[in-house]
Amino acid sequence: MFEIAVIGAGPGGLSAAARCAELDVDHVLLESSPKIANTIQKYQKGKHVMAEPGILPLRSPIEFDAGKRETILGNWETGIKTVGVNIQYGAEVKAISGSQGNFVISLMNGEEVLARHVILGIGLQGNPRQMGVPGEQSEVVQYTLDDPGEYKDESIAIIGAGDAAIENAIALAANNKVYIVNRKDEFARAKEGNLNLIMAAIDAGTIECYYDSSPAGVEELEGGDFPANLQLKTATGDAIVPLHRIIARLGAIPPRKLVESFGIEFPSEDQNAIPALTSQYESNVTGIYVIGALGGYPLIKQAMNQGYEVVEYILGHDVKPADNDLLAAKFNGLPYEVEVDGVLALMQERIPVFADVNALQFRELMLDSNVSMPAKGDVIFKQHDYTNTFFTILEGTVEIEVNPTLRITANAGSFFGEMSLMSGRRRSASVYAGPQCIVIETPRRSMIKLISSVAAVKRVLDETFIVRTIQQKFAPDTPIEELQPIAARAKMHQFQPKEVIFKEGDEADTLHFIRNGSVTVSIEIDGRDVVMSYVPANTPIGEMALLGNTTRSATVKAAVKTETISLDKESFSLLLERSAGLKERLQAMVKDRHEQNVALQSNSESSDLMSFLMGQGLGEATDVLLIDENICVGCDLCESACAATHDGTSRLNRKAGPTFAHIHVPTSCRHCEDPSCMKDCPPDAIQRGGLGGEVFIGDNCIGCGNCERNCPYGVIQMAYKTEAPSSYWSWMLFGLGQKPGRGKAAVVGESSFKQAVKCDMCKDQSGGPSCVRACPTGAAMRLSPEDFVDLVNVVR
Amino acid sequence: MHISFLNHANGRYFWVAIALVGASIVAYLLQEPHQTPNGGTWLGYTLGTMGALLILWLIYLGRRKRNFAAGWGTVRGWVSAHVYLGTSLLVVATLHTGFQFGINVHTLAYVLMCVVIVSGLFGVWAYRTYPEARNELKRSQTLxxxxxxxxxxDGQLKRDVNALAADIRGVVSSAIDRTEIGGGMYAQLAGVDSSKVMIDGNVYPNTDQVRVVAWLVERLSLAEGSETGKLSAVVRSYGARQKLLQVIRTDIRFQALQEAWLYLHVPLSIALLAALLTHIVSVFIYW
Structure with missing residues (x-):
């Protein structure tokens, strides 16, 4: 019986096992693959690995610092040998049973390992899905492909039809005979680019495809030219393919299922949810501890620190977490005479929205947050700012200025800023500090993570959002208390892109308020849908028919994933009664919309152009670069300007991208409302900033490439930084150096590595985006979707 | 929205240019009657200095448009001012001459300036015309x-003719192989098409693919049985190919026309600069 069994030899697991070895604790480290740190092994050769967050000190018996993948792996291997870690390779865990003091860990190979405590550090990669046929364990079967260049003149079968399978097949086809085995009759799951590549390769005969086929078995052969036969079940009968190698790319089984089978609970169905843990990393199963990415800490250094700390906790040692000093510095100056833990407890006690958050998550939240004590009257944020952080009030009050005549006071324990947090849109009000106030500012990413894992936080935010929205948009003079009953009747809705919210001709029974996302308004003319306008978040929709008591005059569809709040007819009438002037305000809005509609209706090309822009996903844009092809002379000064002002790499590709009529959408960031790139950035390097609302990537980017993969519009690239530009005059007069904005070669040195780059809207340039400023003819323009109506109307 | 360099800032520089031209003309008409109009009068010096400074500033556009980090104004605004103020130079400089021309370096500078301005005006027209024409020609696709x-x-045609008689195969593949696109500057500007085709061992010109299409149509009338269907498909594809080549050739020609003026405009500006310096230096030394 081991005192501690550590599962997963990633950074956290290695660190935990090493600490056990250092303290002479009886331990075992179980690793399913044949090497340590499987995820990092898969990085490309020579990849520079960063050590974010820089401010956090490392606390581990084994070394770690930013550097090359090989150096880091080497250090870890020596590290665990030096301290004497007891590691078992090829030990894949199938199940865990028993309880603290007596856990039984069953392995795939049939062995059982007994331990008093279990530390789970299995990361998020998951295990590759197996073929599930006889012979799947054969030597010729593999589940990953590190370097396609390693194989030459082999016959290789790729099993699977996803992007990974296609990418492997294409890469291997250069030097090998490649078969691809597809269970279906088409490559439905593949990205368009990959689909085109594989179809072209199959047409050209460089890859042979077995459609409607699945593997039935792998038979190893003795002697002969081929080491194995792959047996296939195809639509037309059985087939046998002699091969050197089989690569199964069937996706991975997410670790959540496995973890849940150990009895560990996740607080919600949300795929981003993380298991609930105590401040000592213990899960709901006493004796099982969770560290690293699985516990919500994706960075190497965090995981290693947790590995060290969790062993200390299990042994009953009282150690302060490595981040203690950071928090202490953050809380320095607060008028409380208690330690860090005391301040944290006080915060949770005073601020109800955080009451249900577990201590570990709250600690992490505060590490990401800022505590400040603004003087009375200081601006916390201004209306129309593009910031989207979330604020809670620890002490004192703040004044929320909804409009010049209406100021609402928010008291200690309450929160504000949730509107922009939810909608991704600009601030809808200005907020000023009151007397003796202390506010906590939490970044959007941390809050989104919290909302997805703690249901109570989401519920409180949603309820508040509804009542405040009603007050701000419809009844600014009515006190919140009077609006509560109306808010209670309001409903939240979610719509998928292109889903109909209501249809032309329907009976009008509800008013929708767009919480996030955006919608298009269209009417049917001669049997086809003609898009009339685009309506962004934070706007009511459907009030026309309710006011006039008629049927719907247009169809409203979600342009992107959209959330709305709906009010029924009775609530709406009640609001009209309670709020003086609301009816007149809404009528004025209706009039504007009618005017817009008439303008568009008369011109079907305009509405086709609008549909085209929406089809390009521009409904979720906040600021997009468009080019008028009728005046673009193709000089590419926009690209040169971009490269010249951004370390030599242009973040826009003028020629790429579709054109409709004469509006061209180049490949360039459109600064989405709810950016996909921001969703999975380990060091939180992607931020949304200042007055322009630009989404930009900071220097702390670790070059992982997640954002590049997550961006649906392909506007992020990985690039080296380049040398400083040469002088214009030496180029002009003597032809020395590079043409401005062109062809500067990156100097790739020992320590250089690729980072993600994208348009940052020239936030550091005086005068605004250089692409537009460099355009000699005026063809390049930057617009937000609200301007599209003007654009399509002016364009003839 | 949709503001080109011509209506930048509601045509601000157009009005500046008009004001400049108007003021110059009024001053010219009002100058003391006993003075012969000449570059050497006070008004002549004023107009000359203004013109010379304008020329220097106009040439500086080449630097400004490559100074991407510059915060002052937009290139569109600069181009707008360049166009209008550059055009106004025609009047300012002409008044500066006092209509005294001769065979000398002074008149050379003036003539060079006029050629530069006229080439620039062609450029304005080209920039306003060709991009739109090209976009329409290509139906919003790229070249x-x-x-x-x-x-x-081409690939399709080569595969299709494999199943047909040797003479058809020979003619079609030679027509594809001997298709020429682009070429030298003259060929691009004039849209010269020197494509050839080999028929019965002889090479014939095949401008606009007319020869090969005519041959194919004639051959189709002689075809029999299953050949007819296959050959008529080839003829149809070849018709589409002819269309694409027309689009490509026209686009290349338009692009050449859109850019050709710069090859006159920029070098002559430099020549103008040299002539202008000579003019100024010689005036001060020898006059």
Whole structure:
């Protein structure tokens, strides 16, 4: 019986096992693959690995610092040998049973390992899905492909039809005979680019495809030219393919299922949810501890620190977490005479929205947050700012200025800023500090993570959002208390892109308020849908028919994933009664919309152009670069300007991208409302900033490439930084150096590595985006979707 | 929205230019009657200095448009001012001459300036005309897209004729292989098409693919049985190929026309600068 069994030899697991070895604790480290740190092994050769967050000190018996993948792996291997870690390779865990003091860990190979405590550090990669046929364990079967260049003149079968399978097949086809085995009759799951590549390769005969086929078995052969036969079940009968190698790319089984089978609970169905843990990393199963990415800490250094700390906790040692000093510095100056833990407890006690958050998550939240004590009257944020952080009030009050005549006071324990947090849109009000106030500012990413894992936080935010929205948009003079009953009747809705919210001709029974996302308004003319306008978040929709008591005059569809709040007819009438002037305000809005509609209706090309822009996903844009092809002379000064002002790499590709009529959408960031790139950035390097609302990537980017993969519009690239530009005059007069904005070669040195780059809207340039400023003819323009109506109307 | 360099800032520089031209003309008409109009009068010096400074500033556009980090104004605004103020130079400089011309370096500078301005005006027209014409011609596709389509059709044709008689195979593949696109500056500007085709061992010009299409149509009338269907498909594809080539050739010609003026405008500006310096130096030393 081991005192501690550590599962997963990633950074956290290695660190935990090493600490056990250092303290002479009886331990075992179980690793399913044949090497340590499987995820990092898969990085490309020579990849520079960063050590974010820089401010956090490392606390581990084994070394770690930013550097090359090989150096880091080497250090870890020596590290665990030096301290004497007891590691078992090829030990894949199938199940865990028993309880603290007596856990039984069953392995795939049939062995059982007994331990008093279990530390789970299995990361998020998951295990590759197996073929599930006889012979799947054969030597010729593999589940990953590190370097396609390693194989030459082999016959290789790729099993699977996803992007990974296609990418492997294409890469291997250069030097090998490649078969691809597809269970279906088409490559439905593949990205368009990959689909085109594989179809072209199959047409050209460089890859042979077995459609409607699945593997039935792998038979190893003795002697002969081929080491194995792959047996296939195809639509037309059985087939046998002699091969050197089989690569199964069937996706991975997410670790959540496995973890849940150990009895560990996740607080919600949300795929981003993380298991609930105590401040000592213990899960709901006493004796099982969770560290690293699985516990919500994706960075190497965090995981290693947790590995060290969790062993200390299990042994009953009282150690302060490595981040203690950071928090202490953050809380320095607060008028409380208690330690860090005391301040944290006080915060949770005073601020109800955080009451249900577990201590570990709250600690992490505060590490990401800022505590400040603004003087009375200081601006916390201004209306129309593009910031989207979330604020809670620890002490004192703040004044929320909804409009010049209406100021609402928010008291200690309450929160504000949730509107922009939810909608991704600009601030809808200005907020000023009151007397003796202390506010906590939490970044959007941390809050989104919290909302997805703690249901109570989401519920409180949603309820508040509804009542405040009603007050701000419809009844600014009515006190919140009077609006509560109306808010209670309001409903939240979610719509998928292109889903109909209501249809032309329907009976009008509800008013929708767009919480996030955006919608298009269209009417049917001669049997086809003609898009009339685009309506962004934070706007009511459907009030026309309710006011006039008629049927719907247009169809409203979600342009992107959209959330709305709906009010029924009775609530709406009640609001009209309670709020003086609301009816007149809404009528004025209706009039504007009618005017817009008439303008568009008369011109079907305009509405086709609008549909085209929406089809390009521009409904979720906040600021997009468009080019008028009728005046673009193709000089590419926009690209040169971009490269010249951004370390030599242009973040826009003028020629790429579709054109409709004469509006061209180049490949360039459109600064989405709810950016996909921001969703999975380990060091939180992607931020949304200042007055322009630009989404930009900071220097702390670790070059992982997640954002590049997550961006649906392909506007992020990985690039080296380049040398400083040469002088214009030496180029002009003597032809020395590079043409401005062109062809500067990156100097790739020992320590250089690729980072993600994208348009940052020239936030550091005086005068605004250089692409537009460099355009000699005026063809390049930057617009937000609200301007599209003007654009399509002016364009003839 | 949709503001080109011509209506930048509601045509601000147009009005500046008009004011400059108007003021120059009024001053010219009002100058003391006993003075002969000449570059050497006070008004002559004023107009000359203004003109010379304007020329220096106009030439500086070449630097400004490559100074991407510059915060002052937009290149569109600069181009707008360049166009209008550059055009106003025609009046300012002409008044500066006092209509005294001769065979000398002074008149050379003036003539060079006029050629530069006229080439620039052609440029304005070209920039306002060709991009739109090209976009319409290509139906919002890029030239690369159209080349890809051509590649596809060529591949398709070569596969299709494999199943047909040797004479058809020979003519079609020679017509494809001997198709020429682009060429030197003159060929691009004039849209010269020196494509050839080999028929019965003789090479004939095949401008606009007319020869090969005529041959194919004639051959189709002689075809029999299953050949007819296959050959008529080839003829149809070849018709599409002819269309694509027309689009490509016209686009290349338009692009050449859109850019050709710069090859006059920029070098002559430099020549003008040299002549202008000579003019100024010689005036001060020898006059």
């Amino acid at each position: 690369d897209d159209i080349f890809l389509q051509l590649e596809d059709i």
